[in-house]
Amino acid sequence: MIIVLRSDATEENIQHILEKAQKIGLKANVSRGVEKTVIGLIGPEDALRVIPLEVFPGVEQVIPVLAPYKLVSREFKKENSIIKINKDTHVGGQRVVVMAGPCSVESLKSLKSVAKKIKDAGALVLRGGAFKPRTSPYDFQGLGEDGLKYLQEVGKELGMATITEVMDPRDVELICRYTDILQIGARNMQNFSLLKEVGKSKKPTMLKRGMSATIKEWLMSAEYLLANGNFDVMLCERGIRTFETATRNTLDINAVAVVKQLSHLPIVVDPSHGTGRWGLVGSGAKAAVAAGCDALMMEVHENPEEALSDGEQSLKPDNFNNLMKDLGKVASAVGRAI
Amino acid sequence: MIIVLRSDATEENIQHILEKAQKIGLKANVSRGVEKTVIGLIGPEDALRVIPLEVFPGVEQVIPVLAPYKLVSREFKKENSIIKINKDTHVGGQRVVVMAGPCSVESLKSLKSVAKKIKDAGALVLRGGAFKPRTSPYDFQGLGEDGLKYLQEVGKELGMATITEVMDPRDVELICRYTDILQIGARNMQNFSLLKEVGKSKKPTMLKRGMSATIKEWLMSAEYLLANGNFDVMLCERGIRTFETATRNTLDINAVAVVKQLSHLPIVVDPSHGTGRWGLVGSGAKAAVAAGCDALMMEVHENPEEALSDGEQSLKPDNFNNLMKDLGKVASAVGRAI
C-alpha cells in the first residue's frame, strides 16, 4: 500500500499514519521528496484495505500494490486451469469448446431439433435458458423447471453437456440436479448471495462479466466462487456498456489477453451478446478465437423470427454451421482446434 | 412501433412484415419515401416487443414509440406520488427528507451515538447496513440480524424511521420485520428474483440506480416492484460509472429532472456514493436539492478513520450539521424545506 501525502501535509499527519500502521503490524517506509512525501506500508494489504486511509489528514491518494484477488490470480497458480465438464469435454485445453443453443428453452421439440444441428456442426455444450432475466416484467420469463427437464433430456439423448443460467440462490440446488454447468449472468455478477451459494455447490460455473464491471471487479466476483470452495470456474466476456449505440454492447476483445495474463481461469467469449446483432456474430467469434479464447458461447435458433427472446442476435443453424467451418480454420491458425 | 426498411428491401419483405402484423392484430401504416420505406404499426406494443423484428428480411431499424414501462410513468399517474414512511415522514412532498447514518451498523453503541447527532441536525431517517454487498469476499460483510436489531432499537428510541439494504430474496421477510424502508442496492437493480419478492412485500422501498443502468432500465426495474403490488417506491440516483476516475462515480444530476418528467415516483439522491469522497459530498448535496430532489441519503460516521466500510465518503457529524444548515437555505431558495 502506498500513501501519497498532500504537499501541505504536516509532520504530525505523518506520525499519525505511522502509528496506525504500527498498531496493525505493518512496516512503514517514509520517502520524503522535494514536493511530496510518500509512505510505503509493507505487510498484509488485507488488513489495510479495510481502513479508509483516504480520510486520514494530509493524505492525497492511496494506491494499493497487491491485487485484491488471490485464488484466481496467475500468481497463485501458474499453469492454466482446465475445467472438466464431463469425460469428453474440458474447457481451457487445446480445443476451443463451443457452447450453443437457443436463448430460452421454448419447447422440447424445438430444443431437440436445433440441438441436433448444433451438435452436427461441432458444438459440445448445449445452452438454453429456463429462468430468464428480463428487463421487463411483462416479457417471457422462461419455462422454469420444465425447461430444465427438456434441457437435461436433450443433452442426455445427444450426449452433449448442458449449461443454463441460475438467477436466484434458492434455485441453485434444483438447477444443479439438471445441468452440467451453471451460468451466472452479467446482471448477477455482483449478486453476492448467489455467488456464495454457487461457490458452495462446487458445480462447474461460467461467470459472465457485468455490463460495466472492470476486469478487476470481475475477478473479485470469481474470487467469491473460489473462496467458497468452487475452483471449476470459467470467465465469460459478453460485451461491456459504452457510449456506442451501433451495437448492443462493445465486445471487449482486449479482455481475453488481459484475463490470460492475470488469471489461470479459462476465458469464454459470447459474441451474441457482445455484438447484439446476428450479422456481427461471425466476425466477433473469429476475432475471439484469434485472440486466444478457450470457449465460445453463441445463440442459435431455427426460426429467429419466432424466438421468444434474443431473436435479433441468434444465428440460424445454416449460418452457424458455416461459421463453425471458418472458426476451425482460425483456431488452427493459432494452434488450437474446434 | 416504427420499422425502417433498408433501401434494398423488396415488396415481398414488406408483405412479410404486414402479414405478421395482421396475425397479431396490429394496424399497419406503410409510408414509402424516396429512399426508404417506413412501416408504422399501431396497437399494443407489448405484443410486438417480444417479436425480434430486427431479423425480418429487409429491416434496418426498429424503433419503439411507447415507453416499455407503464405503472411508473407520469402518463399513468399525473400527480407526484408521496410515499408515507410513518406518520411524521413522507417522501415526495414539500419537505426534502434527509436519510443519514453509517454505511454499516458496527455496534449498538456507536449507532446510537451517531444517530442522536444526525437527528439533532435534522435527519428524519436513520440508515445503516446489516447485510453488506462487498466487492471482496474477504471484507466485512455486516452484522446480519444483530445489525437489524440495533437499527430497530435506535430508531424506536429516537423516533426515527429506518432504512437498510436487502440483498437476498430469502431475507426480505426478516428485514421487513425490523425496518421501515427496504433499500435495493445498485448491484441488485436487475436482480429480478429480489425485485419480485420486494414487490410482493409492499414495504416502502428505495431502488438505487444500477452503476451503468440507463434511466429507462431503472424505471423498468421499478416497474417490477409496482407490477408485483408495491407502489411505495422511491428511486435513488447514486452516481453512474463513466470514464472519469477523479471521483468514484459521476453523479448524474440530470437524472433528477428527467425522472421528474417521466415518472410520478419520488427521487432521492445519494451524494456519498455519487462522489465517493467526503470533501465533495456537500457540493453534490446542494446541487441535488437545487435540482429538485425529494430526499437525500448521506453517510455519516463519528470516526471515519475507523469505519468498517465507506469511511472515505463519510461525513463527520459536525460537517453534516453544518451542511444541513446550508441545505436548508438552498431548499428554501427552491421553495422546499428540509
Next chain:
Amino acid sequence: MIIVLRSDATEENIQHILEKAQKIGLKANVSRGVEKTVIGLIGPEDALRVIPLEVFPGVEQVIPVLAPYKLVSREFKKENSIIKINKDTHVGGQRVVVMAGPCSVESLKSLKSVAKKIKDAGALVLRGGAFKPRTSPYDFQGLGEDGLKYLQEVGKELGMATITEVMDPRDVELICRYTDILQIGARNMQNFSLLKEVGKSKKPTMLKRGMSATIKEWLMSAEYLLANGNFDVMLCERGIRTFETATRNTLDINAVAVVKQLSHLPIVVDPSHGTGRWGLVGSGAKAAVAAGCDALMMEVHENPEEALSDGEQSLKPDNFNNLMKDLGKVASAVGRAI
C-alpha cells in the same frame, strides 16, 4: 514516481531500473515487501514521465506521484484566480457571471433583439457563434467575419462583454480583434496547435472540457494555454459522454468541486450542452450554482423553432428571465450573487 515490480522480478531487473534512475539524476528508494518490491524515485518527474518505465523488464505498474500540470494547479497558486473581462465584468469573484445568447449569430437584427432581453434579465456577457463546429459538412457553418462584426456591434451598443468560439489557429488574430473572450470548444480541447496560438494571444479564454476528457486531461490542456503565456483562463464543464441516452450529455456536477480543489482557475458550467434539452436547463443551472460554479453559459433564442443550430436546447427569453430570478435566490443561498 513509484514503480511496482512483478512478483517474479529479478535482482537484475531492479539494478537495471536503479541504473537508469541514477543516469537521469534521481534518488531511488527500494522497498522490498513479502510479495512485491516497490521502487520510489525521487526528483523531477518530468524527466521520468517521458521514459516508458512500463517496458522495463520486471515492471508491473508505474504510478506517478506528482500531477502532470503545474501552472494551473492549486499548489502553484493558492488563491482563486479572478479573470478580468472588462471593467465591470470579472469571473471568479463573488458574483456568478451569466453568459447567454444564441448558439449562432444569425443576423444583426435578431442578435440585437435577443441581447437586449438577455441583458435586462441580468446577463453580463453575450455569446454567439460565428464559426460553428458542425458534425455534418452539410449543416450551417456560421456567418464568419460578418457574425463577429454583429457580435461586436451589439456588445458595444449594450455595454456587454462578448464571447465567441475559435476553431482554427489561423483565425485567432481575427477573432481577437472583435471579441472579449475566446471560447475553445469541446471538440478542440486537445487541438494543440490551436491551444498554442490562443495561449500566445493572451486574450481571456474559456476552455470547454472535451466530451470524454478526464479532469486531468482538461487541466493539461489549460496548462498549454498558461505555458504559452495566457493566464486568463476559465474552465467550462459542458457535460461528458456516457452510456445514458436520455440526455445529450451527462452534466458532471462533481467536476465543479473537483476543479476547485485542484486548480485556482474559475469554473463555468454550460447546462445547455450539459443536458441538451431546454426543459432540463433550469434544473442544471440551479444545481451548478448550488455546487459552486463561478459562471454559467446558456443558449437563449427568441424563436427556437427557427434557430439555425441547437434550437432544442435554447431557452426563450421569458423562460430565461424567470430562471435568472430563481438563480438569484440559489446564488444567495450559497453566499454568491448573480
Next chain:
Amino acid sequence: MIIVLRSDATEENIQHILEKAQKIGLKANVSRGVEKTVIGLIGPEDALRVIPLEVFPGVEQVIPVLAPYKLVSREFKKENSIIKINKDTHVGGQRVVVMAGPCSVESLKSLKSVAKKIKDAGALVLRGGAFKPRTSPYDFQGLGEDGLKYLQEVGKELGMATITEVMDPRDVELICRYTDILQIGARNMQNFSLLKEVGKSKKPTMLKRGMSATIKEWLMSAEYLLANGNFDVMLCERGIRTFETATRNTLDINAVAVVKQLSHLPIVVDPSHGTGRWGLVGSGAKAAVAAGCDALMMEVHENPEEALSDGEQSLKPDNFNNLMKDLGKVASAVGRAI
C-alpha cells in the same frame, strides 16, 4: 424523419408541424395510435435536420430515418473502395496492408535501422510522427520538418510508402510534399478546419476514430473529407474510451464489421493504441485480421526503453517479425494475405 408526439399533444400541435412541413416541401403522413400520434415526414431530410423539431409544442421525440452521411455510405457505393497508395500498395483489396514504425521519428539513423527490419518482416508502409499531439506541453513535440525529411528519405531508399500525422491546417501542404498518406489523429477527428484542408488536398488519408466518437460521428467526419473532394479515405479504429482501466483504450472490434456494413471505405485497426500495452498488441492484431480489417497499424521501436513516446505500446522488431508470421496464418484462414 419520424416525429413521435406526446400523449397530450393537441390537434393544434399537429397542425403546426404539418404547416412547417408543407412550407419546406415535405409530404406528411399522420398515424394516430391509441396512445400516441406519429407523423412521418417524407422528402429530403437535410432540409429537416436543421430544424429543431424537438422544441415544437407536443413533440416527444424526433427520429431520423436516413443516415446523415451520403458519400461514405455503402448505399452510395456498393463495392469496396480500394485506395491506391503507390503502384505496389493498395488498401482495401485482398492483401491486408501492414503499416509499422516508431511512434515518433527520432533520428534518421534509428528510423532507417528499424525500417529495414520492419520491411523485412513484411510491412508495406512506414509510419513515423514528425508533429506529435502530446497531452502535456512539456513533452517531446516531434522533430517537425526534419522528421518529414527523414521519413521521406528512408521511405524512398527502402521503397516503402509512408504515413505521418497532420495536426494543423497550416501544415497540410508541407506534409503532402513529403509523405504518401496523411493521418488525422483521434484528437482531431472533429477538427473541422483540418478536415476541410485535408479534403481539398486529395491525398490518401487515414482518419482515426475519436476516443469517444460513435461510428456515426466518425463516418460524418469522413464525409467532410469526401465532400471536399478527397475520396481516398481509410478509417482507423484505435480503441475507444470506456470505464475499463486495465488497458489504455478498449479496442472496439465490433467496429470492423459495422463499418464494413455501413461504408465502402477500407478499415484499418491500430492495436498499439487499441490496447496501450505491447504485451496485448499481438492478440489485438490477430483479432483484427480475423474480424476482417483491411490494414493494421502498429508501433515498432528497436529500443522501447529509450523511445521518446509510446514506448510502453511498441513492439521490438523480433516480436514484430514473429507476429507477422502468425498474422499471415490468420489472414490465410479468413481468405486474405499479408
